Amino acid sequence: MKQLNAIPQPKTYGPLKNLPHLEKEKLSQSLWKIAEEYGPIFRFEFPSSVGVFVSGRELAAEVCDEKRFDKNLSKALLKVREFGGDGLFTSWTNEKNWQKAHRILLPSFSQKAMKGYHSMMLDIAMQLVQKWSRLNPNEEIDVAEDMTRLTLDTIGLCGFHYRFNSFYRDTQHPFITSMLRALQEAMRQSQRHSLQDKLMIKTRHQFQQDIEVMNELVDRIIAERRENPDENLSDLLSLMLEAKDPVTGERLDDENIRYQIITFLIAGHETTSGLLSFAIYCLLKNKDKLEKAVEEAERVLTGETPEYKQIQQLTYIRMVLNETLRLYPTAPAFSLYAKEDTVLGGKYPIEKGQPVTILTPQLHRDKSAWGEDAELFRPERFSDPAAIPADAYKPFGNGQRACIGMQFALQEATMVLGLVLKHFELIDHTDYELTIKEALTIKPGDFKIRVKNKDVSNQQPAQNHKAENSGHKEETEEIPSHGTPLLILYGSNLGTAEGIAEELADIGRSKGFSTETGPLDDYAGKLPVKGAVVIVTASYNGAPPDNAAGFVKWMETLEDQELKGVSYAVFGCGDRNWAATYQRIPRLIDKVLEEKGAARLTSLGEGDNADDFEYSQEAWEDSFWQDIIKAFHIEAAPKQQNKSQLSIEYVSEAAETPIAKTYKAFEAEVITNKELHTESSKRSVRHIELRLPESETYQEGDHLGVLPQNSGKLISRVIRRFGLDPNQPFKIKGRQLPHLPMDRAVNAPEILASYVELQEPATRAQLRELAAHAVCPPHQKELEHLYSDDAAYKENVLKKRMTMLDLLEEYPACELPFARFLELLPSLKARYYSISSSPKAKSGELSITVGVVTAPAWSGRGEYRGVASNYLAGLQNGDHAACFIRSPQSGFSLPENTKTPLIMVGAGTGIAPFRGFIQARAAEKMSGHSLGEAHLYFGCRHPEEDDLYKDEFDQAEKNGLVTVHRAYSRLDQDCKVYVQDVLLREAAQIIALLGQGGHLYICGDGSKMAPAVENVLLQAYEKVHNTDSKVSLNWLEQLQAEGRYAKDVWAGV
Structure with missing residues (x-):
């Protein structure tokens, strides 16, 4: 028999035992130091008790075996129990209320629930962003304090629809003051001798007062909800008040509800605020990681406010948080007790009932698990969740007693850290040196930073893409009823798997299947051979869900080939953050079914809550329906039989506004949006093509009126200034x-x-x-x-x-x-753009040429961005814009006689209508009509930057449609040439063509360019005809009166 060893122990000091090794206010840090000296396990004697502390991977794995050990309430937790009662955190596993509350509350932390919390989490997160954005440049931020405000308000709103409004207070909410003081006192009581504790009468009185403050608030929250119930609320409080335990059929009593609320308010904000504070510290001390996280935040979190799916896409930021939890787990220890006498590592005896505490920070730094760089902050180590040593990563505790709110905390922290990195440059102005502040949890002590607001104006709100109208819908044709049986079974504690099962049943019915759903346990020993069986299930800490345990146990008794004739498919719900048990039950069921003779219809599907669960689910469903239809030789009906009993008419909010109705606006679909300037240009002009409704027509020279939308940056500024909830109707x-x-x-x-x-x-x-x-x-x-x-x-x-x-x-x-x-505020105005196409070139479509206005604001406050031009520039193919068509009153249209000479003058985007003219001339020529002379005088800056439509106009010139005369104002800095200068050189020819009945058109800047062109023409006329200014002016006015001179100009800025 292997000899047992004594567990290493530090030096003792008489009746104080090992207590002198603990520094005041640094209990956890003292224990970490002892672990570094004595190794993966040590014994520690307190004056009235003995503890065993474990920090090595192999020993921790044994202690986390739930068959041998269960959660222990440490002395500190027993003190917290005075106000946490038998809540989830401070109850023993065998207590009736823990089991009952655990079953009732699990659905509140499902994937579906996380989506429901998104808008409320965002509400509070934006309050933090608003506060920081309004600080003066040199004002400091106490990171832990603000993160405490944030996380308390978040759990208050999401859990109980109660607003602590911490960001609207100069001091902490009284609940927080009492809670923090009570937690600290609970920790101190756990370290004091009982006699000393009894003598501290004033401290004990304050402790009781703090408990009363907490109880009073929570009792008020419960009473107000009972007096004013709201059927539309599905938060934690509603569940606790109304839901029945699926096993006992009982509800929670008010006293236990009080304890649960206090538990969630403590656990739901203390740990997450510490996590966010440590994460910011780690990033500031690792600039390369900070840059990667910032890049992801700015790339993913486009738009005014992030959507739920965007938060799921912050994969590197989630890695940052996971690595932060590795190095600085905010709950720095958890305690278990031995159910029976046992031996750890084959040599260390542990008696029944002996508490064993796992020192999580030291476990997370075990080099045998994490490698030689275990002390370094390297988020990339979490890029492959399967490679994470699950037995050496326990930031949320262990097994069934692990933190029920893990997903809630990570969802909230990911959103907040992403928003902070998107909106602010973080400044470590004091070159902060880490000190750890301890209570029940740990946080950085006196950690202060400064921030600098970023310009997020380039991050536009997401447009209404056409694809968004459809969502994910099964594309397989509807199938006439064929009655093939389809049994869909689920194993579900949180409701996710059950929801997927019901969705599959609905789709199955539309495909002609005879569908039925039920929990797995109801069909243990009763799997049908007729039709197909689909199983959707989760794992819970590696064990089957409550309503699948009997089914899994039955599977252990199956004989070979006992399931022959059964056709099946399995989809598993899991979370890679629990790598050791990820998809354990779905994989087990899938494997055993095949081993016992059942036929697999399609490959095992796996959805990961830590990644894009919906994408995986949709991809698996697509494959499943194809495979089952093929396996059962079911024929699809023609597509036209796919009749829905509902019809949906999509409308645009923009097209429904009062101004849109005034202009009788319609929706035009974007089919092209491309840049016309070259890369060397610092400016931007967009060529945008739109598809028109069948009822809409236009002619060359018409205007397109656009009803724009204000930018996300402007909207966010208003929301921040007024402290609005962007989601509140x-x-x-x-x-x-x-x-x-x-x-x-x-x-x-x-x-x-x-x-x-x-x-x-x-x-x-x-x-x-x-x-x-x-x-x-x-x-x-x-x-x-x-x-x-x-x-x-x-x-x-x-x-x-x-x-x-x-x-x-x-x-x-x-x-x-x-x-x-x-x-x-005045009404939003329509903006007008000259149409740069001809309906003769492509009916049902038109184009506009848009100069994008972006320049330093004259106010000195950042950048000015034109509302309409930037709105249009941000549209993507498939987006829709509210538009209308107007014909200008100036007669800016082509003459009916195609032989009429044309003189067209424009600069910059003023070339737009002339592109339409030239397209029309091309169509006339193709139809056999003769064309008169046409000259285009076009002004731009440089041939390598902004010579708009150059290739197109060069080809038109080769085809005899137009002669192009270009003026480059920046080609030679010593000699700037404008369009009027080129006109001056060609003056005699222009006057002659106009004398032959030609038409003159000017388009562009009405403040400088157009008057300069007119002045050149007047001088030319005087010179050619040897006359004075009065005659020349009469001549120009006569051209206009005859409809042979038209202007389409706008005021210069």
Whole structure:
């Protein structure tokens, strides 16, 4: 028999035993140091108890064997139990209320539940972003303090629909103050001698007072929900009040609900706030990792606010969090006790009931598990979850007693860290040296940073892509009823697998199958041989779900070939964060079914909650339906038989606005959106092609009116300034404003995007309102000066184009209500673009040529981006825009006689209508019509930068459709040539063509280019005809009166 060894132990000091080895306020860190000295296991004697501490991988794996060990309530947790009671965290596994509450609450942490929490998590996360974005440049942020505010508010809102509003308080919420003090006192009590503890009467009184504060708040939350129940709420509190335990049929009593709420408020925010604080610290100390995380955040989190799927795509940021939890697990230890006398590592005796504590930070640094770089921060080690040593990674505890809220915490932390990295540059201005602050959890102590706001204006809101209208829908044709039996069984604690089973049943019915669903346990020993069996199941800590345990046990008794004749398919639900038990039960069922003679219809499907679960599910379902239809020789009916009992008419919000109805706007689909400038140009011009509804027509020279949308950056600024919930619907009532949607539900992003102008200079009337709502007297006087002093208004508002939003940001003491802000804003205006195509070239489609306006703001506040041009530039193929067609009153159209000479003058995007003219001439020539002379005078900067449509016009010139005369203003810096200069050289020919009945067209800048061209023509006429300016001016006016001179010009900026 192998000899047993004594467990190593530090030196003892009389009646104090090993206690002097522990530093005050650094209990955990003291134990880590001892582990470094004494190795993977050591014994530690307290004055009144003995503990065994384990930090090595092999020994920890034994201690985590739930057949040999179960959760122990340490002295500290027993003290916390005074206010946590028999809640999930502070109860023994064999307690009735733990088992009951565990079963009732599991669905609240399913994948479906995470989606439901998304908007509420985002609500609180954006409050953090708003707070940080409004700080002065040198203001410090106490990271742990703000993360505590954030995580408390998140669990409060998601769990109980209660708002602590921590970001609107100068001091901590009283609940937090009492909770932190009570936790710290619980830790201290666990280290004090009982006699010493009894003598600290004042401290004990404060402890009881803090417990009363916590109980009072929680009891009020419960009472208010009972008095005002809301059937639409499906949060933790609703479950605890209404749900019945599926095993006993019992509900939780109010006392246990109180304990559960306190448990979630503590566990749901303490650990996550520490995780986020440590993550920011790790990134600041590892710049290369920070750069990778920032790149991912900026690449993935486009749009105004992130969607649930985008958070799932933050894979590197999730790795950062996992690696942070490895090095700094915020719950730094968990304790278990031996169920029976046992031996660890074959040599260390452990008596029945002996507590064994796993020191998680040391376990996570075990080089035998993690390699020689175990002390380094390297998120990439989590790139392959299967390679993670699960027995050496326990940040959320162990087995069935592991943290029930793991997915909630990681979802929240991933979202918050992604948003922080997207919006802010993090600055470690003190070159912070890590100190660890301990209570029940650990956090960085006195960790302060500064942040610098980023310009996220290039991250546009996601457009309404055509593909989004359809979603994932099964594309296989509907099949007439053939009655093939399809039994869909599920093993599910959280509800995810059961939901998938019901969805499969619905699809199966539409395909003609006779479907039935049920839990796996109901069919143990009763799998049918007729038809097909589909099994959708999860694993729970490696064990089957509650309603599949009997089925799995039955499978262990099967004889060879006992399942011959059964046709089956299996889809597993799992999470790779639990690598050791990932897909254990689905894989087991799939394997045993085949081994015992059943026929597999399609390969095993595996959905991973830590990745894109829906994609995996959809891909598996597509394969499954194809394979089952093939296996049972089912023929699909013709596609036209696919009749839905519902019909959906897709409408565009933009096309439904009052302004859209005023213009009778229609939706046009984008089919091309490409850049016309070369890479060497610092500017941008887009060529955009649109598909028109069948009812819409146009002619060359017409305008396309566009109803744009304000940018995500502008909308986010408004939402931040007013502290709005972007997802909260509201109705506008009262005074009827024709441009706003009255008496129907809208949200802030919708109304700010499509209904109002946000970039117009503030009017004097708006300034009066701002001044009236300013609560700071100096600010009020400044605003009054801006509207009352004409020179000040012109210089500081008009000249700088200061908007009402700019001024609200500059004067934070202005408490203008959001409703009044909306009322003061003007209606969003349509923008007009010359159509750059001809219907004769391609019917049903048109193009526009859009100069994208981006320049430093005259106000000095960042960058000015034109509303419409940037909106159009951001559209992708398949997107829709609200548009309408107008014919200009100037007669800017081609003459009916194709032999009429044409003189076309344009600069920059002013070339647009002439492209349409030339396309029309090409069509006329193809039809056999004779063409008159046509000359295009085009001004741009450089042949290698912005010679728009060069190849197209060169080909048109070769085909005899036009003669092109170009003017390059930046080709030679010493001699800038503009379009009027080229006209001057050709003046005699132009005057002659106009004398022959030719038509003259000018398109472009109306402030400089058009007057310069007219001046050249007048001088040329005077020179050719040897006359004076009065005659030449009469001549030009006569051309216009005869309809032979048309302008399509706009004011220069």
